[in-house]
Amino acid sequence: MRSSTLLSAALAAGAAAATPSRTTVELPRRAEALPAxxxxxxxxxxxxxxxxxxxxxxxxxxxxxxxxxxxxxxxxxxxxxxxxxxxxxxxxxxxxxxxxxxxxxxxxxxxxxxxxxxxxxxxxxxxxxxxxxxxxxxxxxxxxxxxxxxxxxxxxxxxxxxxxxxxxxxxxxxxxxxxxxxxxxxxxxxxxxxxxxxxxxxxxxxxxxxxxxxxxxxxxxxxxxxxxxxxxxxxxxxxxxxxxxxxxxxxxxxxxxxxxxxxxxxxxxxxxxxxxxxxxxxxxxxxxxxxxxxxxxxxxxxxxxxxxxxxxxxxxxxxxxxxxxxxxxxxxxxxxxxxxxxxxxxxxxxxxxxxxxxxxxxxxxxxxxxxxxxxxxxxxxGAGKGPGLDGSGSQNSGEDVHTTASPGSGQPTTTPGSGNGNGQGGAAGHLSPPDFSIFAVTGVVAFCTLFGTLLL
The missing domain is CATH 3.20.20.80 (Glycosidases)
Structure with missing residues (x-):
């Protein structure tokens, strides 16, 4: 009888966890990142x-x-x-x-x-x-x-x-x-x-x-x-x-x-x-x-x-x-x-x-x-922080003479740095905040499974 009560309470808690309270503030919906x-x-x-x-x-x-x-x-x-x-x-x-x-x-x-x-x-x-x-x-x-x-x-x-x-x-x-x-x-x-x-x-x-x-x-x-x-x-x-x-x-x-x-x-x-x-x-x-x-x-x-x-x-x-x-x-x-x-x-x-x-x-x-x-x-x-639009400028910061580049010198020369972690074919973007409700539901399932095991 007590175990059944606990199980009912767990299910009720699960339902409560899965349903936002009236005071929950919903974040504005964001579109998925556009394909690159x-x-x-x-x-x-x-x-x-x-x-x-x-x-x-x-x-x-x-x-x-x-x-x-x-x-x-x-x-x-x-x-x-x-x-x-x-x-x-x-x-x-x-x-x-x-x-x-x-x-x-x-x-x-x-x-x-x-x-x-x-x-x-x-x-x-x-x-x-x-x-x-x-x-x-x-x-x-x-x-x-x-x-x-x-x-x-x-x-x-x-x-x-x-x-x-x-x-x-x-x-x-x-x-x-x-x-x-x-x-x-x-x-x-x-x-x-x-x-x-x-x-x-x-x-x-x-x-x-x-x-x-x-x-x-x-x-x-x-x-x-x-x-x-x-x-x-x-x-x-x-x-x-x-x-x-x-x-x-x-x-x-x-x-x-x-x-x-x-x-x-x-x-x-x-x-x-x-x-x-x-x-x-x-x-x-x-x-x-x-x-x-x-x-x-x-x-x-x-x-x-x-x-x-x-x-x-x-x-x-x-x-x-x-x-x-x-x-x-x-x-x-x-x-x-x-x-x-x-x-x-x-x-x-x-x-x-x-x-x-x-x-x-x-x-x-x-x-x-x-x-x-x-x-x-x-x-x-990496370049570090940029100078913005109000920097001192760059047009007179160099030399009048430059060495000549070797053909192919613009190929990648190092193992790619961390950058933004996107990689060559990746598509970076700002996605919607993760929906943590799935973790609440998962937790309830685990909780119920545990009590079900105890009942056996």
Missing amino acids: VSASGNAFWANGKRFYMRGIDYQPGGSAANLDPLANPTICRRDIQRFADLGVNTIRVYAVDNAADHTVCMQALNDAGIYLVLDVNNPQYSINRAKPAPSYNEVYLQSVFAVIDEFSKYSNTLAFFSGNEVINHDEGSTQAAPYVKATTRDMRQYMRNRGHRVIPVGYSAADVSDNRMQSAQYFNCGTDDERSDFFAFNDYSWCSPSSFTTSGWDVKVRNFTGYGLPIFLSEWGCITNGRDFSELSALMSSQMTGVYSGGLMYEYSLEENKFGIIDLTKNPVSELPEFGKFKSALSKYPAPTDNGGFVSTTNSVACPTTDSVWDLGSWGPTALPAIPEGAKKYMTE
């Missing part, structure tokens, strides 16, 4: 499916504001609601504070199903196209690697840009190309050496027809450790009313057919004749998906250049007419549901020959600067 995106063949992939970028460029206040929108939960949550309303799946941010924590905003993006394409540079820490040699140095790379350390933790970090429009119309700007390519090499080596998830790294080229193709070829030539994982460029040649052929986009598809790496538009959206965002009709169609993986519309917030679709200076924030037009275009031209005619193989191309237009200075068509001696320690020790 990888580059394979000439396309991007997420969870075994072709991934097309349908995104928007996002840097409130522009570069002059020196603001990291992903380090401020109030700002990012305000804007993520509108990203979700638009229906974008990717945003690009041009500068972040690598000394700040981004957990809240990256989780909010994840919960909204949105990925991040991130520039690792900022105005203080970047390659200076006017004097590239001294700007490629230990201080600069420490800042770059600190960005990687922070954002490789999140599975919705889609890709890194090693440079943005460093090569442009300016005379001599092409001589900065070897230093950007060396940075790309160093970033890829750092991720592998530190045991991080390997996130695609590439370059965002300016809308400059004179050197766009040479840039594309240059970042996809040489040894495997030197080549980019993708190539992107900014394009404003489709000015409505226009079409696939009127804009010249048909030529750009032909030019990049067989390129061997994923390509996307890192900025698009001409404003010359107003905006209807009809570019998406081609970008999401079979006319382009065999070569292009979508793109990022420029831009979210209204700045001095008048490209934005949201006015952040108003209280409350005001949606401009272009907001609704972009939302309608995204709805009208959805992402393809198939593989879009991708090419499964990845291949390099020949390095462009140097001439009066493609001038790489003393480096010639293939040579690259070796990683600065003082930066090698980061490969084994």
Whole structure:
């Protein structure tokens, strides 16, 4: 009789343990971590499916504001609601504070199903196209690697840009190309050496027809450790009313057919004749998906250049007419549901020959600067705390002369460090807190089993 009472009491305790009391505070539900995106063949992939970028460029206040929108939960949550309303799946941010924590905003993006394409540079820490040699140095790379350390933790970090429009119309700007390519090499080596998830790294080229193709070829030539994982460029040649052929986009598809790496538009959206965002009709169609993986519309917030679709200076924030037009275009031209005619193989191309237009200075068509001696320690020790957006800068911290890298020097050189423990194929992310109720139930089962044994 007493044993039966104890057994009944145990079952009652189990029921009580499995049912939350009225005073239990339920934590907010979090979405599972988004599947990490990888580059394979000439396309991007997420969870075994072709991934097309349908995104928007996002840097409130522009570069002059020196603001990291992903380090401020109030700002990012305000804007993520509108990203979700638009229906974008990717945003690009041009500068972040690598000394700040981004957990809240990256989780909010994840919960909204949105990925991040991130520039690792900022105005203080970047390659200076006017004097590239001294700007490629230990201080600069420490800042770059600190960005990687922070954002490789999140599975919705889609890709890194090693440079943005460093090569442009300016005379001599092409001589900065070897230093950007060396940075790309160093970033890829750092991720592998530190045991991080390997996130695609590439370059965002300016809308400059004179050197766009040479840039594309240059970042996809040489040894495997030197080549980019993708190539992107900014394009404003489709000015409505226009079409696939009127804009010249048909030529750009032909030019990049067989390129061997994923390509996307890192900025698009001409404003010359107003905006209807009809570019998406081609970008999401079979006319382009065999070569292009979508793109990022420029831009979210209204700045001095008048490209934005949201006015952040108003209280409350005001949606401009272009907001609704972009939302309608995204709805009208959805992402393809198939593989879009991708090419499964990845291949390099020949390095462009140097001439009066493609001038790489003393480096010639293939040579690259070796990683600065003082930066090698980061490969084994890690970058440590980043300098943030208010550091003293790095552009004059190096030497005017660099040694030449040996081919293949960017391959992993050490046993991967602990990093974030993600490994090469892992997908880091912030998941929901574990549900401990299972342990309570398990404990009751064990308790009942014990008493059942005593009854025998």
